[in-house]
Amino acid sequence: MQSQNLINVITDALPNLNKSETKVAQVILSDPDAATQSSIATLAKKAHVSEPSVNRFCKRFNATGFPDFKLRLAKSLASGIRFVNRNVDPDDDVASYTPKIIDSTINTLALVRDKISHTRVNQVVDKLIQAKRIYFFGLGASGSVARDAENKFFRFNLPVSSHDDVLMQRMLASTGGTGDVFFVISHTGRTKEVVEVAEIARRNGSTVIGLTVVDSPLAEMCTVTLDVDVPENTDEYMPMASRIVHLVILDVLATGVTLRRGPDFLPHLEKIKNSLKPTRYKNDN
Amino acid sequence: MQSQNLINVITDALPNLNKSETKVAQVILSDPDAATQSSIATLAKKAHVSEPSVNRFCKRFNATGFPDFKLRLAKSLASGIRFVNRNVDPDDDVASYTPKIIDSTINTLALVRDKISHTRVNQVVDKLIQAKRIYFFGLGASGSVARDAENKFFRFNLPVSSHDDVLMQRMLASTGGTGDVFFVISHTGRTKEVVEVAEIARRNGSTVIGLTVVDSPLAEMCTVTLDVDVPENTDEYMPMASRIVHLVILDVLATGVTLRRGPDFLPHLEKIKNSLKPTRYKNDN
DNA sequence: TCTTAAATGTAGTAAAATTACGTAAATTAT
DNA sequence: ATAATTTACGTAATTTTACTACATTTAAGA
Numbered sequence: 001m002q003s004q005n006l007i008n009v010i011t012d013a014l015p016n017l018n019k020s021e022t023k024v025a026q027v028i029l030s031d032p033d034a035a036t037q038s039s040i041a042t043l044a045k046k047a048h049v050s051e052p053s054v055n056r057f058c059k060r061f062n063a064t065g066f067p068d069f070k071l072r073l074a075k076s077l078a079s080g081i082r083f084v085n086r087n088v089d090p091d092d093d094v095a096s097y098t099p100k101i102i103d104s105t106i107n108t109l110a111l112v113r114d115k116i117s118h119t120r121v122n123q124v125v126d127k128l129i130q131a132k133r134i135y136f137f138g139l140g141a142s143g144s145v146a147r148d149a150e151n152k153f154f155r156f157n158l159p160v161s162s163h164d165d166v167l168m169q170r171m172l173a174s175t176g177g178t179g180d181v182f183f184v185i186s187h188t189g190r191t192k193e194v195v196e197v198a199e200i201a202r203r204n205g206s207t208v209i210g211l212t213v214v215d216s217p218l219a220e221m222c223t224v225t226l227d228v229d230v231p232e233n234t235d236e237y238m239p240m241a242s243r244i245v246h247l248v249i250l251d252v253l254a255t256g257v258t259l260r261r262g263p264d265f266l267p268h269l270e271k272i273k274n275s276l277k278p279t280r281y282k283n284d285n
Numbered sequence: 286m287q288s289q290n291l292i293n294v295i296t297d298a299l300p301n302l303n304k305s306e307t308k309v310a311q312v313i314l315s316d317p318d319a320a321t322q323s324s325i326a327t328l329a330k331k332a333h334v335s336e337p338s339v340n341r342f343c344k345r346f347n348a349t350g351f352p353d354f355k356l357r358l359a360k361s362l363a364s365g366i367r368f369v370n371r372n373v374d375p376d377d378d379v380a381s382y383t384p385k386i387i388d389s390t391i392n393t394l395a396l397v398r399d400k401i402s403h404t405r406v407n408q409v410v411d412k413l414i415q416a417k418r419i420y421f422f423g424l425g426a427s428g429s430v431a432r433d434a435e436n437k438f439f440r441f442n443l444p445v446s447s448h449d450d451v452l453m454q455r456m457l458a459s460t461g462g463t464g465d466v467f468f469v470i471s472h473t474g475r476t477k478e479v480v481e482v483a484e485i486a487r488r489n490g491s492t493v494i495g496l497t498v499v500d501s502p503l504a505e506m507c508t509v510t511l512d513v514d515v516p517e518n519t520d521e522y523m524p525m526a527s528r529i530v531h532l533v534i535l536d537v538l539a540t541g542v543t544l545r546r547g548p549d550f551l552p553h554l555e556k557i558k559n560s561l562k563p564t565r566y567k568n569d570n
Numbered sequence: 571t572c573t574t575a576a577a578t579g580t581a582g583t584a585a586a587a588t589t590a591c592g593t594a595a596a597t598t599a600t
Numbered sequence: 601a602t603a604a605t606t607t608a609c610g611t612a613a614t615t616t617t618a619c620t621a622c623a624t625t626t627a628a629g630a
Contacts, residue, residue: 020609036356040587050610055588066587067352067617071321074359088540090548094403094410097544101537102398106391113387118379125379140561144433148528151426190566217566243433244529252386255373259382263375276425280475281502305578324617335579340619351618352586 006076007032009061017060020049024057028073036074040066108230108241109248115229116249123224125256127207128153132179136162137169139194142185145211145246149183152254155272156261166193173201180206187242189216198222211246291361292317294346302345305334309342313358321359325351393515393526394533400514401534408509410541412492413438417464421447422454424479427470430496430531434468437539440557441546451478458486465491472527474501483507496531 010025017025027047028035035043044051058069088097128134134153138146143164150162163169173182182201186194189212198221202208210222219225226249230242258265295310302310312332313320320328329336343354373382413419419438423431428449435447448454458467467486471479474497483506487493495507504510511534515527543550 018608037353039585041585051587052589052611053609056609067355068322071355071359074356075362077360088544090544092544094407094541097540098401098403098406098537099398101540102394102533105533105536106394106398109387109391109394113384113391116383118383121383122379141433141436144429144436147432148426148429151429188565191561191564192566193564195566244532247529247532248387248390251390252383255382255386256379259373259375259377276476279477280473281477281480303577325619326617336618337580337620338578341578 006061006072013061020047020053021057021060023047023049024054032073032077036070036077105241105244108245112228112230112245112248116226120224120226121249121252121256124209124226124253125260127181127209127224128183128253128257129260130179131158131181131207133159133176134161134181134183135169135172135176136160136183136185137164137194137197138162138185139164139166139191140187141240141243142187142246145185145243145250146183148247149185149250152250153257155254155269156257157268166197169193169197170200173197173206174204176201176204176206178205181209182206183209183211184218184222185246186210186212186216186218187240187246189213189218191218194218195221211249291346291357298346305332305338306342306345308332308334309339317358317362321355321362390526390529393530397513397515397530397534401511405509405511406534406537406541409494409511409538410545412466412494412509413468413538413542414545415464416443416466416492418444418461419446419466419468420454420457420461421445421468421470422449422479422482423447423470424449424451424476425472426525426528427472427531430470430528430535431468433532434470434535437535438542440539440554441542442553451482454478454482455485458482458491459489461486461489461491463490466494467491468494468496469503469507470531471495471497471501471503472525472531474498474503476503479503480506496534 007029010029014022014025024043024047027043038046040051040054044054047054055066058066061069061072063069063072088100092100136146136149136153138144143162146162146164150160153160163172176182180201182198184194184198189195189210195217198208198210198218202221202223207224208222210218210225210227212218212225212227214227214229216227219227228242228245228249230245258269292314295314299307299310309328309332312328323331325336325339329339332339340351343351346354346357348354348357373385377385421431421434421438423429428447431447431449435445438445448457461467465486467483469479469483474480474495480502483493483495483503487506487508492509493507495503495510495512497503497507497510497512499512499514501512504512513527513530513534515530543554
């Protein structure tokens with residue numbers, strides 16, 4: 001993997017290096033932080049090798065040159081990198097598992113940020129803008145995602161509802177038609193009931209949007225799919241990141257819709273916000 | 286603070302910079318990763334300023350010079366996290382607002398990771414382990430967080446329920462007692478109804494756990510509070526990050542409980558996982 | 571409007587990194 | 601063992617990059 005820690009890479013490569021490269025490696029490993037702040041000349045001196053040797057050393061590790069190498073070394077040294085991609089151990093204490101779980105969520109989000117299709121997002125926003133009515137469907141953990149989505153989207157002055165009852169979902173899907181958008185959320189994309197509901201809705205001419213996994217049965221059934229390629233967690237201790245990802249994607253969609261509505265729509269949002277003020281103790285925003 | 290992220294520092298300083306420095310800042314913030322790989326000349330060209338201006342800019346941020354500045358920038362960029370705290374503009378397109386929203390969520394999570402009190406997390410896990418029964422309470426957006434929590438915690442073979450009905454919450458709070466844990470989730474910590482419910486539960490001898498804001502009326506009412514110091518979003522376009530944070534904290538708590546239960550408990554979790562297999566199309570995990 | 575200070579740019583200089591090339595060491599084949 | 605060939609390493613020149621000193625412009629204050 002590209003994001004593998006440079007220091008580990010160097011340590012691993014140590015036995016395969018030749019004389020002068022080993023000298024350079026040792027100097028860097030003995031004080032990587034100092035290395036990031038030295039010039040090629042001082043480093044060469046410290047390692048008792050020539051400058052080009054240091055340069056060649058850098059290129060061996062896929063850097064374009066010495067400055068690039070230092071940059072990558074600096075990134076490896078950054079504090080934020082700590083727990084990246086590490087799983088929770090059965091004997092971890094709070095101070096260990098807390099950042100691990102949060103970091104793992106952060107990494108997943110970063111992945112989604114870089115991979116999500118903007119075209120698709122746009123298409124979905126299009127559909128949501130055109131909708132006369134929106135239904136959010138989800139079962140299990142996706143049920144609360146659907147509910148959260150309802151809480152976000154009712155603000156757009158549209159009939160919106162969320163459902164986690166399979167029978168209810170079937171009935172609604174079969175009564176829907178043009179102008180109705182069924183927004184189906186599924187962590188696996190393979191739950192039979194969910195796929196069937198999507199099929200029913202589709203057959204009746206409704207728009208079906210899927211927030212689910214690439215190439216899943218559900219994805220194939222939808223008008224547009226926002227397929228998220230979140231790595232499946234095999235670890236028992238690790239929580240499901242897809243819920244979080246789905247929520248954030250719904251945030252993105254809601255923002256997309258708000259922007260399309262234009263600035264004239266903002267007072268309406270403000271009104272909703274203010275409606276809650278009397279329910280709160282003072283010193284509020 | 287020294288470990289403060291350079292990008293945040295630049296963003297904060299933005300209003301105090303003079304013309305050419307602002308130009309430089311904008312170019313760097315718009316693509317920090319590119320900045321770390323450019324020479325002072327190319328950066329100066331991009332920002333339409335002279336090279337010494339870039340150099341002065343770097344020195345203003347306590348760097349010894351341009352290379353040192355790039356190094357520090359690189360560290361801030363480590364682990365794929367862009368800490369940029371840019372807001373969504375009314376005329377942003379998908380490609381702009383999508384990463385902005387995800388980055389903002391990531392940024393908030395990173396903040397929580399560094400600030401959350403491990404002692405408190407431990408205390409809450411203690412209480413949850415000892416609980417005979419757990420009620421998750423939340424209104425509005427926190428309602429779906431509560432529901433998600435229920436979906437996670439029922440796996441521990443405990444009577445668990447979630448409620449978003451104020452009357453129901455009051456009744457349950459007043460009938461509770463020792464061994465009952467009321468887990469109250471609130472974005473603001475100032476919703477009167479919620480604070481009252483917490484008070485009722487507390488009076489009846491139940492344990493009240495708050496997932497809410499520091500120094501809020503709710504926080505003061507609780508046996509233990511996990512107070513999250515998530516920056517309030519004033520921007521209309523920006524989604525509420527606290528929901529996500531709350532969900533992730535609940536992930537952390539659930540993991541804490543799982544670990545305390547020990548390895549003997551894993552087969553039980555496995556059983557629940559397997560129970561869903563028949564509901565899915567094949568080729569599943 | 572003049573004075574002064576701050577901001578920015580120009581041009582020259584120094585430093586750093588890279589390349590081309592040559593020599594030395596090591597490896598292989600004879 | 602020694603010649604041939606490859607690989608490793610260094611020297612020196614070149615190029616790129618960063619920095620400094622100073623000049624010019626712009627803005628602010630009197």
